Amino acid sequence: MDVVPVVPEEWSTEPFAADIVGEGADAAIHARGAIDDKGALVAILEAVEELVTAGFTPAHDVYLAFGHNEETMGDGAEAIVGLLRKRGVRPALVLDEGGAVVDGVIPGVTVPTAMVGVAERGVMTLELTAREAGGHASTPPDFPATARLARAIDRLHRRPFPTRLVPPVRAMLATVAPHAPQPLRALFSSLGLTGPLVAAIFGRLDPEMRAIVRTTAVATRLRGAPGDNVLATSASASVNIRLLTGDTVADAMDRVRRVIADPEVEVTLAHGSEPSPVSPWRGEAWRRIAGAVTRALGEEVVTTPYLQLGASDSRWFTAISDHVYRFTPFHLTRSERDALHAHNERIRVDVWLRGIGFYRELISAG
Numbered sequence: 001m002d003v004v005p006v007v008p009e010e011w012s013t014e015p016f017a018a019d020i021v022g023e024g025a026d027a028a029i030h031a032r033g034a035i036d037d038k039g040a041l042v043a044i045l046e047a048v049e050e051l052v053t054a055g056f057t058p059a060h061d062v063y064l065a066f067g068h069n070e071e072t073m074g075d076g077a078e079a080i081v082g083l084l085r086k087r088g089v090r091p092a093l094v095l096d097e098g099g100a101v102v103d104g105v106i107p108g109v110t111v112p113t114a115m116v117g118v119a120e121r122g123v124m125t126l127e128l129t130a131r132e133a134g135g136h137a138s139t140p141p142d143f144p145a146t147a148r149l150a151r152a153i154d155r156l157h158r159r160p161f162p163t164r165l166v167p168p169v170r171a172m173l174a175t176v177a178p179h180a181p182q183p184l185r186a187l188f189s190s191l192g193l194t195g196p197l198v199a200a201i202f203g204r205l206d207p208e209m210r211a212i213v214r215t216t217a218v219a220t221r222l223r224g225a226p227g228d229n230v231l232a233t234s235a236s237a238s239v240n241i242r243l244l245t246g247d248t249v250a251d252a253m254d255r256v257r258r259v260i261a262d263p264e265v266e267v268t269l270a271h272g273s274e275p276s277p278v279s280p281w282r283g284e285a286w287r288r289i290a291g292a293v294t295r296a297l298g299e300e301v302v303t304t305p306y307l308q309l310g311a312s313d314s315r316w317f318t319a320i321s322d323h324v325y326r327f328t329p330f331h332l333t334r335s336e337r338d339a340l341h342a343h344n345e346r347i348r349v350d351v352w353l354r355g356i357g358f359y360r361e362l363i364s365a366g
């Protein structure tokens with residue numbers, strides 16, 4: 001199974017040695033993939049082995065599906081789904097990596113929350129290109145391609161997509177409302193009235209909260225002249241856009257064109273996938289997950305739907321199941337979550353063992 005690369009010099013341990021550092025409750029496995037996603041991989045296999053060893057026979061078929069190249073947007077999961085579809089398999093519940101058990105992520109909420117992704121945003125990349133005849137950098141034209149491109153990027157940056165509360169986010173706030181202090185409790189309990197206000201407030205908080213209330217767009221790659229003394233005949237930027245539930249690739253493209261308001265900047269779609277369908281947060285599949293959280297991770301943990309911000313392999317599975325959930329059963333601190341895709345990725349041994357318990361409960365629940 002793949003993991004993202006490492007920069008070994010940034011790590012305080014050998015990134016692929018899986019050293020256990022610390023004692024007692026602080027003992028943690030330090031390794032690339034400890035959380036994302038080998039931690040879950042091994043926890044699932046461990047849970048299944050324990051059940052098999054104990055002679056457990058599940059009431060329903062259980063498929064273990066591990067894509068090998070998720071981090072590079074690879075084709076592994078797509079191939080798995082293709083095969084399952086050919087065999088006519090329609091899973092009653094799909095669980096992929098996703099939200100963790102976290103503290104203090106939702107403003108005002110102090111109880112630990114199990115963040116179960118019921119949907120994920122779409123992802124697309126637009127190419128913005130400005131062109132000109134070119135020439136020598138010593139005699140630049142009045143408005144070179146690079147300046148035109150910069151103006152387009154600046155306009156995009158100044159006019160972000162509007163904020164709104166989409167159904168999974170409404171459901172999340174309604175779920176945690178009883179655990180929030182006033183006046184947040186009142187705000188979260190009457191979103192029919194307060195929704196636009198809450199969306200506007202979240203739109204000004206940290207990047208995670210901002211991203212659950214709006215489609216986001218950011219210029220990621222810039223290209224210009226091949227040398228520093230030539231004019232760029234074409235200057236281009238890749239703009240990475242993450243689409244909120246309800247938005248479409250076509251809508252976003254229209255809006256970008258409108259905001260840039262410059263017919264000389266060509267806007268083309270490099271690739272795009274629409275936001276995922278939304279899985280329900282009631283019914284049998286949901287209860288199974290919430291029950292396993294309570295039994296394995298603690299009575300005090302509140303299981304809540306949420307909108308997953310990053311893209312995962314789960315998007316392929318929505319083609320064969322209406323009940324696709326994104327949850328990683330590890331109780332993580334802020335700094336542990338920050339180590340994902342960064343240096344010093346680690347998981348506390350205790351937390352990992354409880355995660356195994358979650359998978360065991362999920363599979364064996366009656």
Ligand SMILES: [Zn+2]
Pocket residue numbers: 004036071341
């Ligand atoms: Zn990852």
